[in-house]
Amino acid sequence: MKSCAVVDLGLIAYAEAWELQKRVVAARKAGGVEDVLLFCEHPHVITQGRSGKRANLLASENVLRQKGVEYFETSRGGDITYHGPGQIVGYRILNLGAIRRDVVWYVRTLEETMIRATAELGIAARREAGKTGIWVDPKRDSSQALGMTSKPETASEITGSSAAEKLAAIGVHISRWVTSHGFAYNVATDLRYFDLIVPCGIAERKATSLEKLLGRCVSLNEVTPRLAAHFGEVFGLQMRAADRSELFERLNEAERAVAVPA
Secondary structure, eight states, X not given: OOEEEEEEEEEOOHHHHHXXXXXXXXXXXXXXXXXXXXXXXXXXXXXXXXXXXXXXXXXXXXXXXXXXXXXXXXXSSSSXXXXXXXXXXEEEEOBGGGTOOOHHHHHHHHHHXXXXXXXXXXXXXXXXXXXEXXXXXXXXXXXXXXXXXXXXXXXXXXXXXXXXXXXXXXXXXXXXXXXXXXXXXXXXXXXXXXXXBOGGGOTTOOBOOHHHHHTSOOOHHHHHHHHHXXXXXXXXXXXXXXXHHHHXXXXXXXXXXXXXXX
């Protein structure tokens, strides 16, 4: 079983994390590092994907500045979204070519990762036809059994009611079958910041969080191990914890090898 390093970056500026992603992607393409899953938390920032529309940003530059919110246009797919404290952002730098060369399968399998992790916390999340990410009913349905999710290869998409709310968003980029960007999973997120945008370009839907759904405080540390474990499970990878210093050491070695050919 191939390994995947899991690195928790903690709170990190979006621009800094983006530059780090680029380094890891280059090293992964060159075979200088294994697959990597980066977990982090960002200060308030709004990002817009390649297919996004600026009209979905509802706040002016002045309002964003007053609220301390940065804005970036990115290379990921998808529309516009918000990242901030209390939200787990996961960046996956994965050699998809060694697993399965299927973009739709990859996105559905990422959804399955989060559906399974959410079920462990007592919330029945699901897919919605024609929409990426994971969705939940505003009120928990205690009659639904935990963990009853189908395998990603055979899962049928279930269309919920119009009141379904988005718990996690997905936006990916793939180059030479190496993936980057990832998911944003709302744990203890201040949902008022989503009022600055049309989340994912879907005007009739709202964002939600684990804290809102469970009615209690939830820490990121309660959720990240579950996400990592299910990520390894659905992608067939052996997940191993690594720290920042190891990651940077491996990146420096890979970059030196490219700069100074043997």
